[in-house]
Amino acid sequence: MATLLDAYEAILIFLETGGDVLVIIGVTIFIMWMLIVERIWFFQIQYRANRRHTLAQWEGRTERKSWQARQIRQAMVSRCKQSLTASLPLIQTLIAICPLLGLLGTVTGMIEVFTSISFGGTGNARVMASGVSKATIPTMAGMVGALSGLFAITYLKRFAQRESELIEDRLTID
Template sequence: MATLLDAYEAILIFLETGGDVLTIIGVTILVMWTLILERVWFFQTQYRANRRRTLAHWQGRADRKSWCALRIRQALISRCKQSLTATLPLIQALVAICPLLGLLGTVTGMIEVFSSISLVGTGNARVMASGVSKATIPTMAGMVGALSGLFAITYLKRFAQRESELIEDRLTID
């Protein structure tokens, strides 16, 4: 229990050191990873069942060569692609927002440094150091969030592309 309290205190100190923008970055990364984990869960559970239903529906059709059958095949493939890529654009946008929020943290931290210099001069290094930390910590957090999200979105997009091609290949035309 003491370890959890120590970890909680360390996180609070880190958030305080990074400023308000760091909290926004943390919430953004939390939302991004929640969506990423939702996609992984969807791929592992819901999509497999959806793929089985789609294949069974297509295999159960007697007519697979007519114009109507080809349109139905196209609609089935399109629904599968849509379900695979449902939240990927949002995740991609959150990945792109993370470094921008880090840059916002850099700007606000540097404004604090310049403000402290104008009030107390360049002689007080401690005041300047707190502003510099408010400038660098959000930048680092934004980059870490963007890099981790970039790896995840690349994996998710490749998986969705591979599954789309696979379902297209499996819905054969006799």
């Protein structure tokens, strides 16, 4: 229990050191990773059932050559692609926002440094160091969040592309 409290206390100190923007970055990264985990869960569990249902529905058709059958096939493929790529643009947007929020943290931290210099002069290094940490920690957090999200979105987009091609190939026109 003491270890958990120590970890919680260390997180609070880290958030305080990084400033208010660090909390916003943390919330953004949390939302981004919740969406990523949801997509992975969807790909591993829900989409497989959807794919089986779509294939069974197509194979159950007696006629697959007409114009109408081709349109139905195209609609099935489009629905699968849409379900595969849902939330991916939002995840990409959150990835793009992370470094920008880091830069916002840099700006607010530097404003704090300049404010402390204007009030106390350059003699108080401790106050300046606090502002510098509020400038660098959010930048680092934003970049770490963006890089981790880039790895995940690359995997998700590759999986969605591969599955889209696979479903298109499996829905054969006789």
